[in-house]
Amino acid sequence: MRKRSIKNTRVNTEVQRELSNIIRSGLKDPRVAPWTSVVAAEVAPDLKTCKAYISVLGNEEEQKNTMEGLRSAEGFIRRELARTLNMRNTPEITFVLDQSIEYGVTMSKKIEEVTRGMTTSEGEKDVEE
Template sequence: MAKNRFSNHSGPSQRQLRVGELIRRTLSDVLNQGDIHDPDLNRLSITVTEVRPSPDLKIATIYLIPLGGEQREEAIAALKRNKHELRRALSRQTNLKFTPDLRFLIDETFDRMDETRALFARDEVQQDLRGDSDEDQP
């Protein structure tokens, strides 16, 4: 079945991808430069891993992780407290027609990767991968 631009199951549009990357880079710069006047936020080292704008570009979901994966709740709380200032910085530093509303979530991709590595390291999984099970023996 061919997908078209009206399909609900298609991935993000090129426009969403471009806007998401622009927001990601700009927010990363704003956070790294300490442009936000909140000491709690400025003491955290936050990596913005991905930004997913909604199809209408009015909402941007920001996926992030604090350095070392620690202080997740504090990072989210500080970003939510400073959401309006972050939107203003985005508005000043980008040429977007409308600055989207920002939603902040912890990126759990790295946690899932660690869980997958641990799963593959288990003896019974290694045995299955090698094909050393008793049924294969003559």
């Protein structure tokens, strides 16, 4: 199976959806933050491995604790994934912390601060021209 094939894209989407459901409803580990989401899942073409990109809304300690909790529950998550997905091989999951959402929020705040810092006279001058 090629990496960018339609089948691989469907498998990635389905694995992402099921991982999200398992983490949200099936995981009882108190270390896993309630605002944990699966941003993306990349399953290898041979269906043996999977990289799950995880986003955690919170500070660095909550992110670290969530990643530790997910790594310790990897066996349970893989077993639940095998139970819900009808695949010949259940991929071995590697969790990767994805900070792109947090980065985007930070950049949006900085842009808002810069635009708010502009004087109103500059804004009025642009409107008149």
